[in-house]
Amino acid sequence: MLHKEDSYRHKGLRRKLVETLIKKGIKDQKVLEAIGKLPRHFFLDSALDYQAYEDKALPIKVGQTISQPYTVAYMTELLKIKKQDKVLELGTGSGYQAAILSLCGANVYTVERQETLYHEARNLLLKMNYNNIKFFFRDGSKGLPEFAPFDKIIVTAACSEIPEVLLKQLNVGGIIIIPVGESSQQMITIERISQDEFVKKLHGDFNFVPFLPGTEGKK
Numbered sequence: 001m002l003h004k005e006d007s008y009r010h011k012g013l014r015r016k017l018v019e020t021l022i023k024k025g026i027k028d029q030k031v032l033e034a035i036g037k038l039p040r041h042f043f044l045d046s047a048l049d050y051q052a053y054e055d056k057a058l059p060i061k062v063g064q065t066i067s068q069p070y071t072v073a074y075m076t077e078l079l080k081i082k083k084q085d086k087v088l089e090l091g092t093g094s095g096y097q098a099a100i101l102s103l104c105g106a107n108v109y110t111v112e113r114q115e116t117l118y119h120e121a122r123n124l125l126l127k128m129n130y131n132n133i134k135f136f137f138r139d140g141s142k143g144l145p146e147f148a149p150f151d152k153i154i155v156t157a158a159c160s161e162i163p164e165v166l167l168k169q170l171n172v173g174g175i176i177i178i179p180v181g182e183s184s185q186q187m188i189t190i191e192r193i194s195q196d197e198f199v200k201k202l203h204g205d206f207n208f209v210p211f212l213p214g215t216e217g218k219k
């Protein structure tokens with residue numbers, strides 16, 4: 001049993017959120033449908049039940065954040081997810097982005113360095129019957145070499161530079177999306193167009209929590 005209900009009020013607020021995202025320029029129908037379907041308040045503390053449908057980032061546990069819905073939608077759109085794409089996410093956080101990728105048809109491998117978040121996201125998404133998401137508790141800075149290559153890679157925490165090791169884990173034709181920078185981050189996509197050719201594009205400024213080394217366990 002899920003611990004929360006998805007009421008008419010939540011559904012109504014979610015429809016408005018989708019309208020907001022369309023106004024802000026999101027066009028990919030798959031992404032809009034996924035956001036329209038997924039109860040974002042399930043991923044948040046009950047105190048944030050109705051704020052869940054405002055287009056803003058919100059706090060989750062251990063000082064981390066669930067990304068702004070626009071950011072989730074924009075990053076997912078830029079990844080051009082196709083059915084059965086094998087997608088690596090670094091930074092599971094609440095699990096919301098992983099669920100959106102799964103709803104778009106991807107097989108998701110998601111990695112989190114905070115043990116509490118890893119357990120909570122995993123428990124929630126298993127209860128919600130997301131069977132095509134695999135969860136890993138570890139430092140994601142080396143990617144997931146034993147499951148590489150991936151069709152898409154999404155990094156949902158701020159990196160100071162593009163980790164070369166991740167580019168090597170992309171299939172030819174694959175895309176990585178990653179926010180790069182210190183105080184604010186430039187959203188960057190890199191497409192691997194051949195074994196050793198990569199095409200980089202910039203997509204504007206965003207703000208993410210930092211990508212950190214090592215793991216942190218329950219205190």
Ligand code: SAH
Pocket residue numbers: 064065066067090091092093094095096097098111112113114117138139140141156157209210211212213214
């Ligand atoms: N995608 C998330 C947003 C999470 S915020 C969501 O939909 O809710 C970024 C997350 O990246 C945090 O949970 C943080 O703990 C995690 N993170 C930071 N550095 C990491 C690393 N080296 N490996 C794995 N996860 C990391």
